Amino acid sequence: MKEKEIEVDCPYQQVILYAEKDDGTFGPVQTGSYMAGNHISEHFRIADNVSKDLIAKLRKGQISPVYFYMTLEGLNISELAGRTGIPAFRVKRHTTPAGFRKIRISTLKRYADVLNIPVANMFQLINTVEDRNWDIGYQGDIDSSKTGTISQSVTGNPLLVETKVITNHK
Helix, strand or coil, X not given: CEHHHHCCCCCCCEEEEEEEXXXXXXXXXXXXXXXXXXXXXXXXXXXXXXXXXXXXXXXXXXXXXXXXXXXXXXXXXXXXXXXXCCCHHHHHHHCCHHHHHCCCHHHHHHHHHHHCCCHHHHCEEEECCCCHHHCCCCCCXXXXXXXXXXXXEECCCCCCEEEEEEEEEC
């Protein structure tokens, strides 16, 4: 492949490929990742739609927080069972709202440890979408010139409250 054929404009994910250079030599060429440059926005659009769908189902009480976090982490029942040491039939039960209601706190702690969240997050949905600084992967510092308001409201799920963090500009 020639150097010009592999050039991809994707500055946030660079790769080194070997190609024939313009002068006829063969060597390393730094370029953007083809996959990231051409498909990353589609990936994030799909992930955002899945997340919104899961949040809506969680608010309505159609799924349990265990199912919500398991799906966000890209795990299936067998994988979550293996990581928590909880039998798969119990994990499956805990993914339903009815099964979640009967769960022990010690079991919730095992899920929370594997999913890397506080146990309290199994009972609250934290909404900070209007402030993109809270997004996963955000690298900047929070602007200290902003103040915030925190409020909680009930949802259609009797075991879940929604916590909203609203940023106010001074």
